[in-house]
Amino acid sequence: xxxxxxxxxxxxxxxxxxxxxxxxxxxxxxxxxxxxxxxxxxxxxxxxxxxxxxxxxxxxxxxxxxxxxxxxxxxxxxxxxxxxxxxxxxxxxxxxxxxxxxxxxxxxxxxxxxxxxxxxxxxxxxxxxxxxxxxxxxxxxxxxxxxxxxxxxxxxxxxxxxxxxxxxxxxxxxxxxxxxxxxxxxxxxxxxxxxxxxxxxxxxxxxxxxxxxxxxxxxxxxxxxxxxxxxxxxxxxxxxxxxxxxxxxxxxxxxxxxxxxxxxxxxxxxxxxxxxxxxxxxxxxxxxxxxxxxxxxxxxxxxxxxxxxxxxxxxxxxxxxxxxxxxxxxxxxxxxxxxxxxxxxxxxxxxxxxxxxxx
Amino acid sequence: xxxxxxxxxxxxxxxxxxxxxxxxxxxxxxxxxxxxxxxxxxxxxxxxxxxxxxxxxxxxxxxxxxxxxxxxxxxxxxxxxxxxxxxxxxxxxxxxxxxxxxxxxxxxxxxxxxxxxxxxxxxxxxxxxxxxxxxxxxxxxxxxxxxxxxxxxxxxxxxxxxxxxxxxxxxxxxxxxxxxxxxxxxxxxxxxxxxxxxxxxxxxxxxxxxxxxxxxxxxxxxxxxxxxxxxxxxxxxxxxxxxxxxxxxxxxxxxxxxxxxxxxxxxxxxxxxxxxxxxxxxxxxxxxxxxxxxxxxxxxxxxxxxx
Numbered sequence: 001x002x003x004x005x006x007x008x009x010x011x012x013x014x015x016x017x018x019x020x021x022x023x024x025x026x027x028x029x030x031x032x033x034x035x036x037x038x039x040x041x042x043x044x045x046x047x048x049x050x051x052x053x054x055x056x057x058x059x060x061x062x063x064x065x066x067x068x069x070x071x072x073x074x075x076x077x078x079x080x081x082x083x084x085x086x087x088x089x090x091x092x093x094x095x096x097x098x099x100x101x102x103x104x105x106x107x108x109x110x111x112x113x114x115x116x117x118x119x120x121x122x123x124x125x126x127x128x129x130x131x132x133x134x135x136x137x138x139x140x141x142x143x144x145x146x147x148x149x150x151x152x153x154x155x156x157x158x159x160x161x162x163x164x165x166x167x168x169x170x171x172x173x174x175x176x177x178x179x180x181x182x183x184x185x186x187x188x189x190x191x192x193x194x195x196x197x198x199x200x201x202x203x204x205x206x207x208x209x210x211x212x213x214x215x216x217x218x219x220x221x222x223x224x225x226x227x228x229x230x231x232x233x234x235x236x237x238x239x240x241x242x243x244x245x246x247x248x249x250x251x252x253x254x255x256x257x258x259x260x261x262x263x264x265x266x267x268x269x270x271x272x273x274x275x276x277x278x279x280x281x282x283x284x285x286x287x288x289x290x291x292x293x294x295x296x297x298x299x300x301x302x303x304x305x306x307x308x309x310x311x312x313x314x315x316x317x318x319x320x321x322x323x324x325x326x327x328x329x330x331x332x333x334x335x336x337x338x339x340x341x342x343x344x345x346x347x348x349x350x351x352x353x354x355x356x357x358x359x
Numbered sequence: 360x361x362x363x364x365x366x367x368x369x370x371x372x373x374x375x376x377x378x379x380x381x382x383x384x385x386x387x388x389x390x391x392x393x394x395x396x397x398x399x400x401x402x403x404x405x406x407x408x409x410x411x412x413x414x415x416x417x418x419x420x421x422x423x424x425x426x427x428x429x430x431x432x433x434x435x436x437x438x439x440x441x442x443x444x445x446x447x448x449x450x451x452x453x454x455x456x457x458x459x460x461x462x463x464x465x466x467x468x469x470x471x472x473x474x475x476x477x478x479x480x481x482x483x484x485x486x487x488x489x490x491x492x493x494x495x496x497x498x499x500x501x502x503x504x505x506x507x508x509x510x511x512x513x514x515x516x517x518x519x520x521x522x523x524x525x526x527x528x529x530x531x532x533x534x535x536x537x538x539x540x541x542x543x544x545x546x547x548x549x550x551x552x553x554x555x556x557x558x559x560x561x562x563x564x565x566x567x568x569x570x571x572x573x574x575x576x577x578x579x580x581x582x583x584x585x586x587x588x589x590x591x592x593x594x595x596x597x598x599x600x601x602x603x604x605x606x607x608x609x610x611x612x613x614x615x616x617x618x619x620x621x622x623x624x625x626x627x628x629x630x631x632x633x634x635x636x637x638x639x640x641x642x643x644x645x646x647x648x649x650x651x652x653x654x655x656x657x658x659x660x661x662x663x664x665x666x
Contacts, residue, residue: 042465042575159618192617195627199579200570202610205371209614212367226570229475247473248572358620 032068033095033273035059036088038081039073040100047223047242049073051259052099052122058262059269067269077102082109089114095272097265098122107131118277120268123168125348127279134264137285138168139175139347140315141257142219143322144293145239146176147311148254149217150183151304152237159210160191161203161220161227162359167350169221174354175322176219179311181356190215191359200226211236217254228252237299244294255308256294263289283344287316323347328355366495368615373503374569376607378403378561378578380506382585383592383599384513385557390589391517392550393530393657397453398438400582401460402555403562406431408468410563411573415471420479420567424502427563428556434460435555436548443544443551446661457582465575472574479567500568502560507600509557514596526550530655533662543662561585587637593644594654606633 037056041049056069070088075081081103088096089110095118098107104124111119111131119131127133149158158180162169173191180187190213192206199222207218207227211234218227218238225248231238232249240246240256264282271277284290293312296305314320323346325336330353336342342350353359382399389396409430414423438456441447483497517523528536529546537543565577588606592598613629644653 190618192614194614195630196579198576200572200574200577201375201565201579201581202614204570205375205611206614206618208367208371209611209618212364212615213618213620215618224570224574225572229570229572233478248475 032066033063033269034091034093035067035069035269036091036093036096037069037071038075038084038088038096038098038100038103039071040075040077040102042073043071048259049099051242052097052261055259055261055263055265058260059265062262062266063269066273075103079106082106085110085119086113089117093117095120095269095277097268118268118272125281127281129279132268132279132282134268134282134284136259136261136290137283138257138259138291139171140285140312140322141291141293142172142175143179143315144308144311145219145255145257146179147183147308148296148300148304149176149219149237149239150180150187151307152254152300153180153184153187153217155214155216156184156187157214157216158187158189159207159213159215159218160189161206161210161218161222162191162193163197163222164195165193165351167348170353171323171347171350172221173357173359174350177354177356178322178327181327181354183307187356189219189357191353191357193359194222196222198223200224203227204230207231207238225249240294246294246297251297251299254297254300257291258294260290260292285315286312329353330355330357362492364615364619366492368611369495370498371611371615372604372607373499374607375610376603377499377503377506378564378569379581379585379588379606380510380600380603381502381561381564382558382582383588383603384506384509384596385554385561386585386589387592387594387596387599388513388517388526388557389550389554390658391530391594391655392526392547393533393655393660393662394439394442394547394551395449395453395659396435396438396456396551396554397450397586398434398456398460399554399558399585400578400580401457401464402431402434402558403565403578403582403585404460404464404576405434405467406559406562407566407577408464408471408573409559411476411566411571412468412471414479414567415474415476420476423479423567424560424563427559429559431559431562432552432555434463435551435558438555439548439551442661443547446663449659449661461576468573468575474572476567476571478571500564502564502568505560510596510600517596527655530657533657533660537662537664543664547662558582558585584633587633590654591633591637591640593640606636609633 039049043049043053072084075084077100085106097120099122101123104121104126107119107121108126108128108131115130121133123135124133160173177189190210194202194206203222203224204226207230216236218231220227220241223241225245228238228245228249231252237254238252240253243258244256246253315322321341323342325340326338327336329335382403386399406427410423410427413426414420438452441452442449479500481498482501525541526546529543533543566573588602592602609629609632
């Protein structure tokens, strides 16, 4: 039995009208585990935040009334988010997910004061005892897209609409190009930077400019379906971003990489319930089910679908990682030898392009 | 470069220029009457969501454009009521209108995310736009031709009509206009309403022509470029047309150059170009003391008639 102090009584009675205040509530299942989510955008953005919300729904379905969740939408990155995170912490949440890169410092700052609460920060790189980070291996999905593009493209040129030259985006471009060149050794990826995550008009213009330069398939690391629509109008092909965007371009939409955060959320919540939550970094992909491809367009022939699945399966069982050598960098110099592959550390600071990328 | 690429570039420039030209034409009239409405972005978004929603329900783009004008005009009149009748601060109210427009449009558009409509495309017979050369002339949405027509109309209105003269008088010297019997507030209300209608058409060009879909903040800050454009053009419709196409070219040319393998300057620099150009023009205006190129003397000054 823990020693009762005035402060502890105050702390716990602030929670609920519990009869057994000092004994770990989850073990008894009386009190649900309180889980908080901080979202960058609105749930209805049908993109990043939407995917996290789906993950939360999966967790609710899995745990039922064993958890009580709280969400806060439209939280601007920066000081405002610190206030929101602190509020959640004060409200007695046991586990708080902060789902955007810009919440990194605020999460760490709040976590310092609330040492008993577990925090998980998406896409960040700074951790502490009670702050873990998590991300998904989107580049694995890009490799599957690359395989499809390599088969489907007649011109052998893909356009790639990119946002900002950070490792996350660069590794996507490289994984896509490597996979496509395995199919068609002359394949080229033309990259256009639009300096925005979301600017439909500019993304559409970029798609048109790429198409004019011979690209007949467009991939994107920006959030709007504008490029897909441009391809639909011209009878070409494109990949969706973050969710199934086929309703915008039923003919052009080949497939998309969908984020399934629920897998991770369920595991983390379970960890906190069982008292064996560990910090550190989680970087999951196809294997763990955090990303998956949305249904293939029926215009993709069966053998190409099989090839795409083979790329995915090779990544899952480790027989053919996305960044397995041999391959050269943009200048034609060998970067990774046969039999070798890039490790996570290399990927996290990737600032160079593979052969076949034009940017 | 072959013909097809040049034609495609011309057409993307037109696409980038048209909405900012429309919105800027409206704002030009508003500012000429002495009102500064910084809510262009908000009104464009309200126009964009209304145009899309109405078109997807009725299937008739004409009605969509019309309703976009009405909805954006209502938002503009709200701004008018606050600033003209209640004499609130125009800058603060305009910014509030932008924020209001962003919020309202995302709320109203929630049910339309993920849907598409047919592009409000050329009204000319398909055969006419088939040849690549004729496509440059006939291949656009009616809204594009409307923007040219309105540029002409605004220029003519300001220069050649009595009403245009009154509008300018209200903007240059509200007190004098009032003392000879013109209703300053009435004229400004009309100007603000016109500004709203034009922003509405500009906004729905995004959701109905350029990217036929609705998503939150679809215009992605183009309303601010329209505002900058008015200053860049030194409140002259002719220069506004020129400026809109210059801004449009700057916004799209880099993409084409990059895609073709030329790298001119950093894309971030080009994204900043419209604003840099505007600052340069502002500096030039204040250096040169000629009368014609100045901001309306009563810009952003509230007017209250003394009884």
